[in-house]
Amino acid sequence: MIMPARRQRPNESPALVAFGRQMRRLREAKDVLQETIANLTKVSPAQVSRIENGKKRATRSFVKAVDDYLDAGGSLLSLWEDLNRDGHPVPIWFDWPQTESDAAALVTWEHTIVPGLLQTPAYARGFLTSDEAVEARMARQSILTREDAPPTVLIALLSEYVLDYLVTSPEVMREQIEHLIALSERPNITIQIVRNNGRPAGTGGAFVVATMEDRSEVAYMETTVRGITTDNPSDLAKLSESLRELRARALPEDMSRDRLKEALEKWT
Template identity: 30%
Template sequence: MANIDGGPGTSDSLKTFGAVLKVFRERAALTREQLAEEVIYSPHTISSIEQGRRMPPEDFVERAEEVLDAFGVLRVAARNVARQPGLAAWFRLWAQLEKTAVTLCVYECRVVPGLLQTEAYARAVMLDVPPPPTEKELAERIAARLARKELLRREPPIALSFIIEEAVLLRRTGGDEVTREQLDHLIECARLWNVEIQIMPLRQPHHAGTDGPMQLMETREHRWLGYAEGQQTGQLVAGRKDVSLMQMRYARMRSQALSPADSVELLKRMRGEL
């Protein structure tokens, strides 16, 4: 079995690839030793890759992709082993995967989802959270976020579902003018045939999303992945049981939130009150 020494030092993208490899290895219920036999690499090498201390060789990626039935995620993660300016390290893989998704579902309780943000709203959010970015960092982050918005009108189209807490919009991030523009943009996005926006009302005694924000994605192979994010961290969810649980919660939230039509009416009323 091959063993790899040397290679680049630990980087955010290497750590991300290692974490994704571990997720799919555990999903397949394989130990490092068992995976080593299947991919013809040493357990030491697999440990190093999972810890973000080794660059994954191309043949390793291909073998692991097949053995772990990772439906293309490991290949995408391997291409992502490089810095992408403007995107948080823990989010880069998900941002790459969403480019080829056929369905994307997003629940947010902190801010307007990035795919729906205006430039002014994005700038306000980025400047609010310490530490303050440099001008270069701010420009990179805004450019990366705006580039992701191309997904709304991608060909072939992607089915997009968003559930946003009403409280997020009542906060008026960035002030009244920024909020007016953001509300107008949400109303415009809701007119797109492939985009569904639902508002979770402020008063809702039954709420399936109290564990926090989450995203769900259907791949081209019609397999589902989940993503959850916290302070300075993000987690790809690939286990069938865990993804099923997230799907159950998202489905419940869709029934608890306002309908798409009622959500647009609420957005219009909120816009008129500014």
């Protein structure tokens, strides 16, 4: 029996392409180089190129600076806002992996499972359906250990429930927690355990906030139906408030490491 070919996701977003083309037209009409835009917005020329080619989503602060510099009269910013009425251009999954890779720092909150960037292969297999998916997840983790560029700074806030939630087997949990302990020793990774103290923390769901090189922020939020990528100021303000509460309830790094060791004993 011949299996039907797997449908592939499109490799570009029409919204991103439309925005990038208009930005390029405005820039070239003013005889401005991509390098000039890069210097203006404090991003790399490669990032400017990806935005114009529809491969990367621009932040609002980036668009505002470019619009002003090109004397676009707000037209570029208006287009960006039209394409971002729900906080993101479609498809919503398109640009998060690239955003994650480009980020200078990530802050993540997880209430049930270990974040993907910190998972072992065996733990990841508890949620993914193919070896290819596991390999892709492991490949994403290279941003934390890369040497060709500064490794991404990661702050992971984990509910203590994460340590007690059985994934696959006690052996897998033991390996995963040992991995967390080892990662917590790296200078660019901070793992803090959030106590619940009788009331749930971070009830709005798991999320990640990425801080980019230009200090702008982009967030990825998990929902029941799908993940949402957004840099909407209102969304970011709400997440910032959640982070303040979570950090206030988080154990310091050394105490968090002790809590990880306690969980390790449970699974041994």
